[in-house]
Amino acid sequence: MDERRAVVLVSGGLDSATVLAIARRDGFAPYALSFRYGQRHAAELAAAERVARAVGAAKHVVAEIDLRLFGGSALTADIPVPKDRAADEMAHGIPVTYVPARNTIFLSFALAWAETLGTGDIFIGVNALDYSGYPDCRPEYVSAFERMANLATKGGVEGTLPVTIHAPLLTMTKARIVKTGTALGVDYSLTVSCYDASPEGEACGRCDSCVLRARGFREAGLPDPTRYRTAG
Amino acid sequence: MDERRAVVLVSGGLDSATVLAIARRDGFAPYALSFRYGQRHAAELAAAERVARAVGAAKHVVAEIDLRLFGGSALTADIPVPKDRAADEMAHGIPVTYVPARNTIFLSFALAWAETLGTGDIFIGVNALDYSGYPDCRPEYVSAFERMANLATKGGVEGTLPVTIHAPLLTMTKARIVKTGTALGVDYSLTVSCYDASPEGEACGRCDSCVLRARGFREAGLPDPTRYRTAG
Numbered sequence: 178m179d180e181r182r183a184v185v186l187v188s189g190g191l192d193s194a195t196v197l198a199i200a201r202r203d204g205f206a207p208y209a210l211s212f213r214y215g216q217r218h219a220a221e222l223a224a225a226e227r228v229a230r231a232v233g234a235a236k237h238v239v240a241e242i243d244l245r246l247f248g249g250s251a252l253t254a255d256i257p258v259p260k261d262r263a264a265d266e267m268a269h270g271i272p273v274t275y276v277p278a279r280n281t282i283f284l285s286f287a288l289a290w291a292e293t294l295g296t297g298d299i300f301i302g303v304n305a306l307d308y309s310g311y312p313d314c315r316p317e318y319v320s321a322f323e324r325m326a327n328l329a330t331k332g333g334v335e336g337t338l339p340v341t342i343h344a345p346l347l348t349m350t351k352a353r354i355v356k357t358g359t360a361l362g363v364d365y366s367l368t369v370s371c372y373d374a375s376p377e378g379e380a381c382g383r384c385d386s387c388v389l390r391a392r393g394f395r396e397a398g399l400p401d402p403t404r405y406r407t408a409g
Numbered sequence: 410m411d412e413r414r415a416v417v418l419v420s421g422g423l424d425s426a427t428v429l430a431i432a433r434r435d436g437f438a439p440y441a442l443s444f445r446y447g448q449r450h451a452a453e454l455a456a457a458e459r460v461a462r463a464v465g466a467a468k469h470v471v472a473e474i475d476l477r478l479f480g481g482s483a484l485t486a487d488i489p490v491p492k493d494r495a496a497d498e499m500a501h502g503i504p505v506t507y508v509p510a511r512n513t514i515f516l517s518f519a520l521a522w523a524e525t526l527g528t529g530d531i532f533i534g535v536n537a538l539d540y541s542g543y544p545d546c547r548p549e550y551v552s553a554f555e556r557m558a559n560l561a562t563k564g565g566v567e568g569t570l571p572v573t574i575h576a577p578l579l580t581m582t583k584a585r586i587v588k589t590g591t592a593l594g595v596d597y598s599l600t601v602s603c604y605d606a607s608p609e610g611e612a613c614g615r616c617d618s619c620v621l622r623a624r625g626f627r628e629a630g631l632p633d634p635t636r637y638r639t640a641g
Contacts, residue, residue, distance in 0.1 A: 276521075277521040277522075279521070288513060289511070293509055313560075317560050318557070321556055322561075328545075329512070330544060331509070333544070
């Protein structure tokens with residue numbers, strides 16, 4: 178085994194597609210991990226599959242977890258996804274699209290798989306700048322998870338497989354993420370970021386995620402390949 | 410709502426039954442959370458149901474997660490459960506019954522549910538003395554998880570719902586756990602601790618978990634109500 182393995186969390190969106198390409202560039206054999214978690218936007222999973230194949234993941238696994246069991250978010254429960262919010266509105270408070278403990282659950286599964294694969298390297302596409310105000314997307318959260326993970330696992334405790342949570346997008350603007358991925362050959366037309374996409378993966382163009390994504394392409398001076406729904 | 414809510418991880422074993430009774434004693438309305446995770450010992454779940462009912466949990470939820478997806482443990486994969494190990498043998502190294510990142514995954518789900526229920530209180534029956542050498546049963550792990558959780562959630566970050574991981578058994582001997590639970594009226598005949606129980610919940614008497622449990626009753630000077638298989 179020449180290549181080092183890494184577990185990469187892949188949602189099918191723009192950020193995680195970029196992370197997958199970064200992991201590959203950094204010499205890792207990426208093991209892509211996605212979740213079917215009762216999300217509204219199941220079109221994401223088809224996108225995750227396409228992205229994992231396009232970037233050349235060593236393997237792609239979809240874990241089934243039912244977060245609807247607990248409810249509490251517009252992404253899993255019957256609460257409307259907010260639309261047409263201004264950037265300064267997104268910057269304040271935590272929106273209803275926040276899924277309680279989602280990244281913690283995702284990283285925990287990644288940790289289990291990483292240990293089984295014999296690696297401590299985990300990649301996640303969290304971003305603390307152009308994000309939607311979620312607490313589990315901040316640098317202090319990522320560090321705290323990494324510290325905890327090194328106390329949780331056999332490899333971390335014995336020092337044979339120290340856990341590293343790679344969050345290469347953490348301090349990038351959306352424009353810089355788009356530029357980085359484009360330079361690495363990521364085909365963003367394969368990705369779906371919309372919180373309220375159609376079953377075919379067409380974006381609404383109006384939720385926080387769509388607004389941030391569109392601005393990213395605009396500010397990067399790159400064409401936006403997103404497929405939008407024709408009528409709202 | 411007079412009672413404070415708490416999420417209590419309930420496996421159906423001796424430890425978590427005791428924790429459930431402690432949470433009740435401490436004035437919490439317990440919300441019991443169990444997992445169907447591809448474990449060999451599914452008799453645990455029937456026990457969890459009995460225990461939650463007997464102790465008076467406000468609700469009992471079983472989350473389905475398939476850890477067999479990743480393999481890597483005698484409790485989920487096709488590796489034999491070790492039997493007849495001496496106590497000093499158990500004290501060294503991490504056995505094959507270790508499930509990678511299991512407590513991290515369980516606590517992450519508990520965190521999601523807690524936030525949805527509007528509480529930060531989570532109980533877990535980990536124990537750092539009479540345990541099987543798992544890294545995620547130690548005090549430093551529990552503290553690190555708590556710290557991470559307070560950075561992960563809306564309630565933790567905003568300070569409205571600080572997360573507390575209660576691990577009341579952490580430094581208790583098995584004998585002391587048994588005495589505490591007995592004083593609180595726990596009926597241990599309802600519980601199943603065995604790593605290799607029959608479908609009816611009869612214990613093998615020879616795995617690490619059975620050995621530690623039997624010693625607990627013996628050292629506590631209490632009758633052992635465990636139902637053992639008649640032939641091995």
